[in-house]
Amino acid sequence: MPRPSMREHLIEAAFDRFHEHGFNGSGIKDITDAAGTPKGSFYNHFDSKESMAVEVMSRYARGRQMRMLADTSTSAVDRVRAHFEFMSKDLEQHDYARGCLFGNFGAELSTQSPVIREEVARRLAGWESLLVAALGEAQEAGALASDADTALLARFLVSAWEGAALRAKITRNGTPIDDFFAVLNSLLQDAAPADGADTQNA
Amino acid sequence: MPRPSMREHLIEAAFDRFHEHGFNGSGIKDITDAAGTPKGSFYNHFDSKESMAVEVMSRYARGRQMRMLADTSTSAVDRVRAHFEFMSKDLEQHDYARGCLFGNFGAELSTQSPVIREEVARRLAGWESLLVAALGEAQEAGALASDADTALLARFLVSAWEGAALRAKITRNGTPIDDFFAVLNSLLQDAAPADGADTQNA
DSSP: OOOOOHHHHHHHHHHHHHHHHOSTTOOHHHHHHHHTSOGGGHHHHOSOHHHHHHHHHHHHHHHTTGGGGGOTTSOHHHHHHHHHHHHHHHHHHTTTOSOOHHHHHHHHHTTTOHHHHHHHHHHHHHHHHHHHHHHHHHHHTTSSOTTOOHHHHHHHHHHHHHHHHHHHHHHTSSHHHHHHHHHHHHHHHHTSOTTOOOGGGO | OOOOOHHHHHHHHHHHHHHHHOSTTOOHHHHHHHHTSOGGGHHHHOSOHHHHHHHHHHHHHHHTTGGGGGOTTSOHHHHHHHHHHHHHHHHHHTTTOSOOHHHHHHHHHTTTOHHHHHHHHHHHHHHHHHHHHHHHHHHHTTSSOTTOOHHHHHHHHHHHHHHHHHHHHHHTSSHHHHHHHHHHHHHHHHTSOTTOOOGGGO
């Protein structure tokens, strides 16, 4: 395996700093110290902390394994559940202290940085599109009623997940995430065909 | 009316700064400049920016008119809806750019400041209690089924509202709030008695 470049070291260090301490709570020196590089090295690799944050978001997105949502080897409804379960495990591993990087940046920086606000909006919209596609697939397979509003459901799930991750960060426990799953199950049940048939899992 | 004290001016200025630019994005000089007071005046009134933030949260909580939730002159379910409508108007007035101060502080500061994290947790738990009480009242009046889990519903509504306010801050439009109301109505309908009777509004 090739040795990670200094640029990669810096992105990794920034990822941890930003996720735990926020953007404004992380100085460039904090990041270069954590990466074990001289402060001056930062500007050899990045134009600004802001452009570094955009790269950190790209790295974070990769770690969320969005492709799970498009993997048609299991039923779409199961995939949506498994996807949120995967992200729940990730929050739990950090004792719920980190929350979602997209939500954190959105809350902290939406006024301060149009570039970051737009990147967060784009990332969440991309996630939402994958959810809409999976829910649409479930609908075509008859696991969701033909009149279920899958676009609204996908949008709501993204916002509600962000709220649950945020509240778990504040309470430092998994209760808000458990609540999310309870309501997710109830919403999927509401959206199920009225005759209760689940042809997808039949 | 007595002239607001310098302390009040400082809290008001900090409220606007913190809500729009976040805690770390607001220097003490930004706050004293906005209040039109010398920078040195800050430490005559506050021990730290953190203790000022706690007072700002108290001011924010008052503005959210929580007592609406306890006003028994209208039905409890109507009150819950009116309460969220009131907060929705407040977000709209600022073009959705500010979000919820509690959520913003929770996202930005939960790692950095245990004092602020605990105060945010306390404020959100207080809000949740008022929602539990209103939903319990609706349940006693027969507007919600006797087996509806009002505690879970109240907890979920707080988290989902925070997520909706956060996403609206990112998208700069009211769609996430509209989605919240659509799901709120569906959850209240799910929790309604099976026979469809709404004795409270009868």
